[in-house]
Amino acid sequence: MTTQRVAICAVAQHRNDPDLWHKRFQGMLLDVLEDLQTQTGFTFDEETGVNTIVSCSDDFFDARTISNNGVADVLGAQYRGEEKMAQEGLNALGYAQAVILSGHAGLVLVMGHCKESQAESRNAITNLGFDPFYGRAVGLDYLNAAALQARAYMKKANLTEGHLAGIVVRARQCAARNPYANAREIIAAGKVMSSPLLCDPIRELHAYPVSDGAVGMLLASEERAREFTDRPVWLTGFANCMDSYFLGDRDLTANFALKQAAGRAYRKAGIADPRKEIDLVEVMDAYAHQQPLWLEGLGFCGDGEGARFLDEGGPGKYRVNLSGGMLAGNPLVIAGLYRAAEAVLQLRGEAGERQVPDVRRALAHSTAGPAGQFHSVAILEK
Amino acid sequence: MKMHVKNRNVAVIGIGQTSLSSHKEDQNQVEMVQEAVINTLDDAGLKIDDIDCIVHGNMELFEMQFAPDLWHSLGTGACGKDEYRITTGGTTGATLVCAADNLVASGLYDTVLAIGMEKLQEGNTTGGITNMADPLWFRNLQTGALTGTTAQEMIDEFGEERAKRAAMRYRIMMDKHAMLNPRAHRRFGLEYSQMEDLMANSPPLVGELRLIHMCSQSDGAAAMIFTSEEKVKRGTKHPPVWVRDHIQVHREETIPNLFGFNKPEMTHRCAARTLFARNGIQNPVEYFDVFEMYDPSAWWAVDWLREFLLLSGDEHLRMLEAGEFDLDGRLPINPSGGVIASNPIGATAMLRPAEAALQIRGDAGGHQIQKEVRHALASGFGGTFWTALMILEKDLEWQEVNHD
Numbered sequence: 008m009t010t011q012r013v014a015i016c017a018v019a020q021h022r023n024d025p026d027l028w029h030k031r032f033q034g035m036l037l038d039v040l041e042d043l044q045t046q047t048g049f050t051f052d053e054e055t056g057v058n059t060i061v062s063c064s065d066d067f068f069d070a071r072t073i074s075n076n077g078v079a080d081v082l083g084a085q086y087r088g089e090e091k092m093a094q095e096g097l098n099a100l101g102y103a104q105a106v107i108l109s110g111h112a113g114l115v116l117v118m119g120h121c122k123e124s125q126a127e128s129r130n131a132i133t134n135l136g137f138d139p140f141y142g143r144a145v146g147l148d149y150l151n152a153a154a155l156q157a158r159a160y161m162k163k164a165n166l167t168e169g170h171l172a173g174i175v176v177r178a179r180q181c182a183a184r185n186p187y188a189n190a191r192e193i194i195a196a197g198k199v200m201s202s203p204l205l206c207d208p209i210r211e212l213h214a215y216p217v218s219d220g221a222v223g224m225l226l227a228s229e230e231r232a233r234e235f236t237d238r239p240v241w242l243t244g245f246a247n248c249m250d251s252y253f254l255g256d257r258d259l260t261a262n263f264a265l266k267q268a269a270g271r272a273y274r275k276a277g278i279a280d281p282r283k284e285i286d287l288v289e290v291m292d293a294y295a296h297q298q299p300l301w302l303e304g305l306g307f308c309g310d311g312e313g314a315r316f317l318d319e320g321g322p323g324k325y326r327v328n329l330s331g332g333m334l335a336g337n338p339l340v341i342a343g344l345y346r347a348a349e350a351v352l353q354l355r356g357e358a359g360e361r362q363v364p365d366v367r368r369a370l371a372h373s374t375a376g377p378a379g380q381f382h383s384v385a386i387l388e389k
Numbered sequence: 390m391k392m393h394v395k396n397r398n399v400a401v402i403g404i405g406q407t408s409l410s411s412h413k414e415d416q417n418q419v420e421m422v423q424e425a426v427i428n429t430l431d432d433a434g435l436k437i438d439d440i441d442c443i444v445h446g447n448m449e450l451f452e453m454q455f456a457p458d459l460w461h462s463l464g465t466g467a468c469g470k471d472e473y474r475i476t477t478g479g480t481t482g483a484t485l486v487c488a489a490d491n492l493v494a495s496g497l498y499d500t501v502l503a504i505g506m507e508k509l510q511e512g513n514t515t516g517g518i519t520n521m522a523d524p525l526w527f528r529n530l531q532t533g534a535l536t537g538t539t540a541q542e543m544i545d546e547f548g549e550e551r552a553k554r555a556a557m558r559y560r561i562m563m564d565k566h567a568m569l570n571p572r573a574h575r576r577f578g579l580e581y582s583q584m585e586d587l588m589a590n591s592p593p594l595v596g597e598l599r600l601i602h603m604c605s606q607s608d609g610a611a612a613m614i615f616t617s618e619e620k621v622k623r624g625t626k627h628p629p630v631w632v633r634d635h636i637q638v639h640r641e642e643t644i645p646n647l648f649g650f651n652k653p654e655m656t657h658r659c660a661a662r663t664l665f666a667r668n669g670i671q672n673p674v675e676y677f678d679v680f681e682m683y684d685p686s687a688w689w690a691v692d693w694l695r696e697f698l699l700l701s702g703d704e705h706l707r708m709l710e711a712g713e714f715d716l717d718g719r720l721p722i723n724p725s726g727g728v729i730a731s732n733p734i735g736a737t738a739m740l741r742p743a744e745a746a747l748q749i750r751g752d753a754g755g756h757q758i759q760k761e762v763r764h765a766l767a768s769g770f771g772g773t774f775w776t777a778l779m780i781l782e783k784d785l786e787w788q789e790v791n792h793d
Contacts, residue, residue, distance in 0.1 A: 011396075065455075072450045072521040073478035076772045080641035086659055088637035089775075090484055093446070093476040094456070102473055102488065109494035110396040111635075136455040140417070245497075249443075249467040252460050267469060376459040381472070 013104045014232035014239035015387070017046040018348040021221040023189035023336045026124040032069070035221035036081045036120050043223050047235035049114065051083045057225075059112035060089040061103045063096035063119030065340045067132045070125065082118050092119075095291070096222070096344030097373035097383045101245035103226045113228045120221040121338030129217065129339065136377065138252075147254070149293075149339075150214065152377035154206040156259040157296040161208065163260050164299065164313030168208070171295040172199035173317060175212050175334055178292075182331025184360040185349075189218045189336025213295040218336040222344045224351075240351045244276030244386035254377060260311075262304030265374070265382040269305050276368075276386035281306045285386075287326040287353050287369040289346035292333050297379070301372060302327065305384070329353070329361045343373020347385055354389045393634045393667045398785060399493040400621050400629035401746045403433025403502075403614030409574040409731035412510050413608040418452065422506050423464035425610035425736075429502065433614045434626030437466040440614070442498040444488050445474045446481040446505050447735030450520065451512035465504055478521070479683070480637070481505055482611065482739030483769025483777035487635045489615040490779075499617050505736040506610035514606045514734075521772075523642065535603065537595030540688045544597065547703060553597065555706050557584045559714075560602055560687040560729065566716060567726025569756040574607045574731040602687040602729075609733035611740050618785075630746040630765075633787055635779035636664045642773045657696035657768070660778040665699070668780060668787070673698050674708075674720050678762040679748045681741040683770035684727045694722065697768060697778070716758060724748060724756040738769030742779055749783045 019042035021035045043049070050056035060082045064074040071077055075084075075091040082089060092099035096119040103115040126132055133149035160166065176196050182188035194212070202212040225235060232239040248271070250264035251257055269281070278284045288307065292298040299313035299321075307325050308316040322328065330349035337345045350369035352358040368388045375381040405428030407413075407421055416424065430437060443465050445458040454460065458467070458474040465472075473492070477484040482505035489503040515533030522531040543552040561581055567573035579587070591599035621629045638660040661673065670676050682697065684690035694714070695705040713719040725744040728737055745765035747753040763784065769777035 066448075066450045067455050070520075071524075072448060072517050073476075073772055076478060076521050076642050077523055079639050079772070084639040085641050086638055086654075086656065089477070089639040090488065090637065091476050093449070093474045094458070098473060102475065102492075105492045105495035105497050108396055108496060109491040110394055111491055111494070132455055135453055136459060138417075138419075138460045139454070247471050247473075249459075249462050249470060249472045251468050252463050264469075268471075271471070376456060380459050380462075 011108055012229045012241045012243065013107045014227050014229060014241055015351050016225045016227050016232055016235040016239055017043050018351045019043045019223045020187045020345065020348050022187050023218045023220040025189055025217055027122065027219040028124070032120045032122050032221065033078055033081050036078055036118055039118065039221050039223040040081060040083065043225050047225050049225055049235055051087065057083060057114045057116045058087050059106055060084050060087060060116045060118065061092055061099045062089060063092040063099045063341055063344065064121060065093070067135065068121050068123060068126055068340060078120065083116065095373040095375045095383065096341040097347055097371060097385055098247060099344065100242060100347055100385055101247065101383065104242050104245055107226060107228050113231045115226045116223065117226060118223040119341035119344045121340045122219040123217045123338045124219050147377065149377050150209065151206045152254060153294045154209045155254065156378040157208050157294060160260045160296050160300050160313070163311050166296060166314050168200050169196065170314055170317050171213055172196035174295040174298050175199045177322060178328060178331050178334035181329050181361065182335030185330045185335065188331040190216050191335065209294055215293045215333045216336040218338050220338050220341060220345065222341055222348050224348065238355045240354045241388045242385060243388050244272040246271030246275065247381065247383035250380045252380065259378045260300065262300065265301060265304030265379065268382045268384045272384040272386050278386065285368050285370050286366045287329065287350060287363070289328055289330060289350050289370070290332065290372045291342045291346055291374050292328065295334060298322065298327065298332065305370065305372065326363055329363060343371060343383060346373060347371035347387065350387050354387055395494045396496055397494055398618040399490050399615050399632045400618065401613055401632065402616050402621065402625045402627065402629055403429045403435065404743045404746055405429030405432050406572060406611040406740060406743065407609045408572050409607045409609035409733055411574060411605065411607060413508065418506065418508050419461055419464040421508060421608065421610050422461050422504060425612040426465060426502065426504060429612035429614055432627065435614065440466065440470065440500055440502045442471040442492060442501045443467040444485050444492065444501060444503040445472065446476045446485045447507050448476065448478060448481065451514060451517045451734065452508055453512060471498065477771055477775060479734055479771025480738050480769040480775050480777045481735050481771065482737055483741060483779065484637065485739055486613065486742050486779060487637060487777060490632045490635055493615045493617055499620055501615045502612060503615065503739065504610065504612045505739040507733040507735040508608045509606040509733065510608050532595055534685060535595045535598060537598040539692050540597035543688060543692060547706060551706065553588050554584065555691050555709055556602060556687040557588050558709060559691050562715060563723060563727050563729045566724050566756055567730035570726050571755065573726040575605045576730065598686060598688060604685045604728045604732040605730065607731050607733040609731065609736050611736040611743050613739065613743055627750055627752065630749045631782040631785055633780040633782045634664060634668055635777065636660050637777045639772060639775045655696045656774050656776045657693050658699065660776045661697045661699055664778050664780065673766065677720060677764050677766045679721050679724065679745055679758055680766045681723055681725065681745040682727065682768050683738055683741055684723060684729055685770060687729060716756065721758050724753060724758055738771065738777065741769060742767040742781060745781050749781060
């Protein structure tokens with residue numbers, strides 16, 4: 008078995024925007040690529056440069072078959088190997104780790120993009136994520152699946168409208184310090200509680216705003232990392248897990264897949280108690296109720312104790328989503344990659360106004376599918 | 390050039406596929422995937438609990454199923470497991486093999502199940518492929534996967550009669566191979582005596598690319614199981630087939646030579662040149678015992694043989710005309726009947742290494758090559774001339790070659 012580690016040498020984020028109408032996603036990726044090259048000086052040289060690229064995008068959101076085809080040039084994939092992670096982008100990090108540890112590549116460029124503003128409706132797309140026989144026909148989409156989960160979880164964990172509003176208010180306070188966030192306006196709880204209902208009990212401000220974004224990273228083997236940075240961040244544990252498909256076959260509040268993914272990632276990173284051994288957490292909270300729910304699955308909050316956790320200031324104590332999280336706006340298919348980018352900045356001490364001291368080990372989480380059918384967990388260390 | 394060294398060796402220990410057909414009315418996507426998975430587990434003598442990780446891929450806009458691995462998990466057996474979904478257009482099936490190779494070689498997973506599928510019956514394939522072109526620059530020019538330029542280039546280079554005969558000879562050879570493969574989709578029973586008739590009367594699609602030259606639209610799924618050398622040593626149901634090395638070469642989206650500029654090196658030749666050099670293979674025609682090539686049309690197939698096998702001038706035509714690519718020839722091409730016979734896109738590029746591995750095992754059935762197959766080459770094709778190329782081996786003996 009391998010004892011090598013994989014390093015993240017640099018991260019670059021495009022600012023999330025509600026509607027970047029004047030810029031194509033190719034242009035957004037080019038900005039990210041040039042940022043990474045400026046930071047590290049890497050090239051696409053056949054012997055010493057990047058020969059393997061893991062991209063992340065989605066055919067439905069791009070409205071293009073083979074969405075990576077249209078960006079191959081700005082990924083540097085001209086006569087190079089390129090593979091598209093067709094899941095949420097955090098999995099691109101997990102896969103890139105395998106590519107490096109396999110010996111196949113010493114450097115991997117990870118590049119993700121999505122312009123949600125191009126889609127008429129995110130719900131129309133996620134409706135197509137259900138099977139064409141049952142789920143799609145009754146109009147399920149990721150929003151109303153999350154609403155079913157929200158109602159069940161609010162009952163189980165004694166969550167009130169006030170709790171949900173508090174999560175959003177804190178997210179905006181954090182996002183105000185994050186120049187890459189989309190929704191940065193500080194708002195009061197009353198505004199959250201009076202925002203229109205999208206799907207009971209989820210209100211407009213409980214849901215992540217439509218966002219355009221792009222994010223990139225340069226990963227390297229342990230032996231090559233120092234060529235590109237003197238502050239590498241190590242990916243020491245990655246795992247993901249699939250839950251069953253039909254909503255009725257799952258307990259939407261039980262975190263089956265997340266607990267398995269977290270358990271496997273913790274084992275790889277040698278973590279026994281995440282509450283004591285992880286200094287910063289970035290979770291993919293597409294909807295407000297999911298922040299405490301995922302923190303239960305990750306082991307920061309006891310099962311069904313979401314309300315008490317929030318009342319006791321759990322998110323602040325464990326430094327959850329200091330970036331503002333997904334509630335401040337990231338595209339669905341790269342929200343986890345943004346989580347990892349923010350964790351890397353904190354570990355490197357480059358998080359600007361949102362920087363906190365003594366971050367040695369951080370966790371980045373992502374989820375995909377209706378009501379968290381699939382989860383991924385990455386452990387990052389200084 | 391630096392030789393390729395893996396962290397650990399990886400073997401194919403399970404191969405399975407569904408039948409391939411234009412309409413699989415009796416199965417939905419999940420059931421079709423499940424059939425391939427069960428066939429593969431049976432082939433490997435494993436249970437789903439023995440699998441550590443699943444890799445899934447297809448082209449989702451063909452079936453209009455967003456994030457299809459989530460629904461398909463009912464058939465892939467991914468529930469409770471690590472799972473990745475990786476896609477690269479037509480190359481997807483081969484990319485999944487590359488990905489499974491990487492995942493096992495990394496040491497992160499011991500046993501990985503890779504699944505490629507497509508149910509083209511449920512979508513509009515040509516519309517879907519046309520939709521890949523840039524909406525501002527190329528979409529109005531794109532004719533799906535139908536490309537007539539190679540036919541014209543070959544006619545310009547070799548003369549009309551010779552070029553047309555070469556393409557049709559290849560086409561009929563593929564059908565003869567498909568006739569021996571009961572899983573193949575299109576099996577016409579063509580004879581070489583029909584060559585003149587087909588050259589003149591098969592309906593033209595784009596220029597000299599005719600209906601008979603073009604691959605099919607199929608439904609089907611393929612799956613393969615990969616495991617580490619350590620696990621292989623504990624025993625396998627069938628002899629292992631080793632994944633020696635793989636390479637993927639992509640390029641930017643403008644089709645080469647579309648506007649008549651100087652033709653750049655083809656990705657196929659770039660991939661072959663690089664892969665063979667780093668594995669010390671001087672003469673691919675001599676070295677390999679079979680080549681399962683992703684051949685979307687007879688014209689492309691003939692042209693690409695020159696690129697993949699690093700031939701020049703009319704060497705590829707002479708080999709074809711002399712029967713050297715036939716099932717009993719010097720280097721048999723596509724004993725399965727290839728993509729021209731069966732094309733469930735997300736599975737197509739996986740069927741190439743899957744069929745190549747069956748040949749190495751000697752388990753290909755009716756289309757088994759009669760002489761021993763020890764070294765196999767398999768390719769995938771997708772995007773705008775993207776290529777994936779891999780070497781499969783019967784023995785681990787290449788390890789003994791001094792690479793320094």
